[in-house]
Amino acid sequence: MLWSGWENDVFGSFLGGGGGFPYVYAVLMFAWYQVLQSYSHPFFMYLERNFGPVASGPVLAWLTHMVFYHLHSGIYAILDNYDGPWTKKKVSRFDKMTYSQMLPNVVKNQTIFLVSGVASAFATDFRGWKRGSIPFSEITWSEMAYEAITMYLMYEFIFYWNHRILHITDLRLFGRKYNLYAMFHKEHHSTYASVGVSGLYMGSIDCVLTQTLPQVIAPALFNYHPMTLWLFSLVGSMNAVHTHSGFDFPGMSPPHGHELHHSRYKVNYGTGLFDRLCGTKLDEEEVVRENFGLGGRLRKDLEAKKTK
Ligand SMILES: [Zn+2]
Ligand SMILES: [Zn+2]
Secondary structure (H helix, E strand, O other), X not given: OOOOOHHHHHHHHHOOOOOOOOHHHHHHHHHXXXXXXXXXXXXXXXXXHHHOHHHHXXXXXXXXXXXXXXXXXXXXXXXXXXXXXXXXXXXXXXXXXXXXXXXXXXXXXXXHHHHHHHHHHHHOOOOOHHHHHOOHHHOOHHHHHHHHHHHHHHHHHHHHHHHHHHHHOEEEEOOEEEEHHHHHHOOHHHOOOOOHHHHHOXXXXXXXXXXXXXXXXXXXXXXXXXXXXXXXXXXXXXXXXXXXXXXXXXXOOOOHHHHHHHHHOOOOOOOOHHHHXXXXXXXXXXXXXXXXXXXXXXXXXXXXHHHO
């Protein structure tokens, strides 16, 4: 049923995911919103006056992403290296590559973020970023909610379709066949979503199509206040790390959905909404994990075998 689990997908898979209300993300978002309301406007204006709109715009937003992403994936790298109460929450550990082996590729992709963020700011004459001169306390809740919801919808739409196209398309040009998955997306699937930092481990074209474009198109198109991207950088960075970490912590998005994408390929392309709409959602309940290794076995296949 389309509607069953709907709310869980929008507020769940994106912010938390299928395993109850993602209260850790909600609390952090609320705290981050308060910090931004109190301190970010004077800081934004200081940067703009002294270093120009590139520093206060795309560079500052990129720095917030860098801090959240590396803080979160760094903590998970420590948790992966030492045993403790968290170890029994590690539900998947199929990756052979380590944190430090993946890190250079991730930093290369984050450099692409920075360059494309700056390029898109110039290309759109700093649309959105210019609204940063409005004090953040003057942005109403309804404006904020409108921007956050449309940002999510646009992000999900572009991410889902670019990602799905990379999985299912064979381009035929001049009598030759080009498999987009093999050319651009295979590198990300050489990891199994069990090391947090692997969230951004991928090829450069993959990074532009599935990471950069979903983030730069909506803010420029809808003239978002920088606050939207600042808020988004917290949950976007954390969710990318967490869904690739193999940790199933309460109050955070369960990692199973994206692990199923890494092991079964043509399911769970997005953060939930478009997978539901387009029939590509595979729920954890449909999978039996016990002793079946990566990706488990589909419950319906096991039941069909039994009735034979
Ligand atoms: Zn992934
Ligand atoms: Zn994929």
